[in-house]
Amino acid sequence: MEYINLLNRITAVDDDPFFLHFIEDKFQEIGLKNVNLFSDPNLGLESLIVNSEFNDLVLVDLQMPEIDGIAFLKLLGDAGYKGQVIVISGFESKVLQMAESIAKQRHLAILGQLTKPFSAAQLNGLVDRALSRIISAENPEMAATVGNYDPDSFEINDVTLCPVIQPQINIENENIIGYEILSRLKAQDGSIIYPNQFISDFEENGRISEFNKVLFRTSLARMAKYENINFSMNLSMRDLNSHRIVDEIDSLLSEFGVQPARLTIEITETCLVENLLTAQEIATRLRLLGCSLAIDDYGTGYSTMKQLTEFPFKELKIDRQYISNCHSHEENKIIIRSTVEMAKALGMRTVAEGVETKEELNFVREAGIEIVQGYFYSKPYVWA
Structure with a gap:
């Protein structure tokens, strides 16, 4: 996948350990091996908001018992998360679309949505979208970090x-x-x-x-x-x-x-x-x-x-x-x-x-x- 090295931290947050490994496997199928997995949304949030960059990527499950996905996205937006977001859920598409709309209004960079279970091809399409956003600058390598701002x-x-x-x-x-x-x-x-x-x-x-x-x-x-x-x-x-x-x-x-x-x-x-x-x-x-x-x-x-x-x-x-x-x-x-x-x-x-x-x-x-x-x-x- 061209420019795949421009992706920085990849994170998945889901309270189901089995599905976290499913996500990890799908990333490996498309050539991405270093994925941070969090079954505890609080720990995931703490990790995500530390020195976040535009070329970070996070997958967030909407249905989590301690912090549901909407609350998680709100906290992520309030913390000024700079990376790109994919929402995932087993709910119907309308719920996913609402979550996507809410996240966007929280000034989060939403790539799209995935319905459980998703295929490697579907994930690959959204990762391609992330890379396209990153390389939209004149020099792709210059888009890798926000720098001193x-x-x-x-x-x-x-x-x-x-x-x-x-x-x-x-x-x-x-x-x-x-x-x-x-x-x-x-x-x-x-x-x-x-x-x-x-x-x-x-x-x-x-x-x-x-x-x-x-x-x-x-x-x-x-x-x-x-x-x-x-x-x-x-x-x-x-x-x-x-x-x-x-x-x-x-x-x-x-x-x-x-x-x-x-x-x-x-x-x-x-x-x-x-x-x-x-x-x-x-x-x-x-x-x-x-x-x-x-x-x-x-x-x-x-x-x-x-x-x-x-x-x-x-x-x-x-x-x-x-x-x-x-x-x-x-x-x-x-x-x-x-x-x-x-x-x-x-x-x-x-x-x-x-x-x-x-x-x-x-x-x-x-x-x-x-x-x-x-x-x-x-x-x-x-x-x-």
């Missing part, structure tokens, strides 16, 4: 900011119609720091506006070098508390001579609930500038159809937790089809995030989704 003192500038872009593909003709700008930071030792490691830190310590200023300036300066190419980028919910962000984006568009119609601002669904009135005002002002608006990670928050109609969105991005293995999950099929139908009724185009397999692509095409992005077509790559 202090969110309070880290210098945010156009040198430490390393944006990458991922193509968005028209599903009918497979032409590139634009790119999403994804943020990365580079530590002094050259290691790559990922958004799930720093965005929440900057939101908590009040530096998210500082970060967004650098991100928007750097991105729009690069956009100016490309004619007639559209780009999209995310706006943090903390910046939706201030109308200042609209004036700053307007000023940057003018400074670099970028047509507003080429820029799509993505707003996460959670923002609609936490800052409803202010978010409505800012979203409408951004549309008045001429920018397009997308609702990002749809399905992970708690917005209602009524709230969707109160925002001038032109695009709806379906979160990858529903796209992953959608061809074999009946609940996901229902959600995707109903979401596409609703979006079309509201005059919004739909984007499937995280399409990684031919089977997923075939289903989202059949469901009527118009645009896809994901590893099936391209991993994010450094924006020169």
Whole structure:
């Protein structure tokens, strides 16, 4: 398995010693022999949160008597675990999907889910996904560690900011119609720091506006070098508390001579609930500038159809937790089809995030989704 050496600590937490050895055997079948096994979730938690890194990997059973899997994931998220997570259970897929959604909202890097008993091929698919995430930096070896990173003192500038872009593909003709700008930071030792490691830190310590200023300036300066190419980028919910962000984006568009119609601002669904009135005002002002608006990670928050109609969105991005293995999950099929139908009724185009397999692509095409992005077509790559 290419780049398998980039995986660091592999851990499995399950109260059943027999199943722990089953997990160990499956890892050995795919060429991974050093797996830390914990039947005591408390000991497993203590081990996991010590110096965790992005390329760590943990498998967590949901049904444990002392600490159930949901409580375990909460504690893991609260402790700031930086590694990647796979949830496993003997319960039906809907329980697994809920656990995956909860973990993501706890800012954990969720790879996917496994139903007991699983095959080596299923495990191998999720390990491949972990490796794909790790090697998405320009230099794979540079992604192996977070390096020296202090969110309070880290210098945010156009040198430490390393944006990458991922193509968005028209599903009918497979032409590139634009790119999403994804943020990365580079530590002094050259290691790559990922958004799930720093965005929440900057939101908590009040530096998210500082970060967004650098991100928007750097991105729009690069956009100016490309004619007639559209780009999209995310706006943090903390910046939706201030109308200042609209004036700053307007000023940057003018400074670099970028047509507003080429820029799509993505707003996460959670923002609609936490800052409803202010978010409505800012979203409408951004549309008045001429920018397009997308609702990002749809399905992970708690917005209602009524709230969707109160925002001038032109695009709806379906979160990858529903796209992953959608061809074999009946609940996901229902959600995707109903979401596409609703979006079309509201005059919004739909984007499937995280399409990684031919089977997923075939289903989202059949469901009527118009645009896809994901590893099936391209991993994010450094924006020169």
